[in-house]
Amino acid sequence: QVQLVESGGGLVQPGGSLRLSCVVSGTIFSSNFMGWYRQAPGNQRKLVARITSDGTTFYVDSVKGRFTISRDNAKSTMYLQMNSLKPEDTAVYYCNRFPIFDSWGQGTQVTVSS
Numbered sequence: 001q002v003q004l005v006e007s008g009g010g011l012v013q014p015g016g017s018l019r020l021s022c023v024v025s026g027t028i029f030s031s032n033f034m035g036w037y038r039q040a041p042g043n044q045r046k047l048v049a050r051i052t053s054d055g056t057t058f059y060v061d062s063v064k065g066r067f068t069i070s071r072d073n074a075k076s077t078m079y080l081q082m083n084s085l086k087p088e089d090t091a092v093y094y095c096n097r098f099p100i101f102d103s104w105g106q107g108t109q110v111t112v113s114s
Contacts, residue, residue: 002026002102004095009108012085020080020108022095029076035098036069036080038091039107049080050098062088085112 008020020036035050049059049069057069068081078095092107 002097004102004105006093006095006105006108009093009110011111011113013114014086014112016085016112017081017083018085018110020082020093020110022078022080024076024078024095024097027097029071030073032097033099034071034078035096036078037094037096038089038110039094040091043091045094048093051078082110085110087112 003025005023006020008018010018012018031053033050033052036048037045038048039045047060048063049057049067051057051069051071059067059069066082066084069078070081071078080093082089090110090112092109094104094107096102096104
């Protein structure tokens with residue numbers, strides 16, 4: 001089975017930065033398309049960014065210029081560098097493969113508040 005373990009969340013002030021990590025096991029990571037998703041209180045889980053096996057990236061408009069998705073195939077790890085964080089970014093962040101998803105992991109909580 002594929003296991004997804006997110007980490008790196010925490011409490012930060014507006015304008016601060018965090019780097020999230022997603023460690024993937026149980027699959028050939030370098031062959032996978034990967035994505036970051038988030039779920040805020042009272043909302044559905046939504047796509048934030050995705051990256052293909054060859055490094056092509058996509059971002060939703062709300063995070064363009066602030067977030068950077070990347071991957072280290074040697075470490076089977078995907079990252080989300082989040083800068084200039086806003087209170088609206090507060091959510092539980094999850095990683096997964098696409099277009100076929102695995103079971104969701106526990107996610108990592110990001111809270112942006114002064």
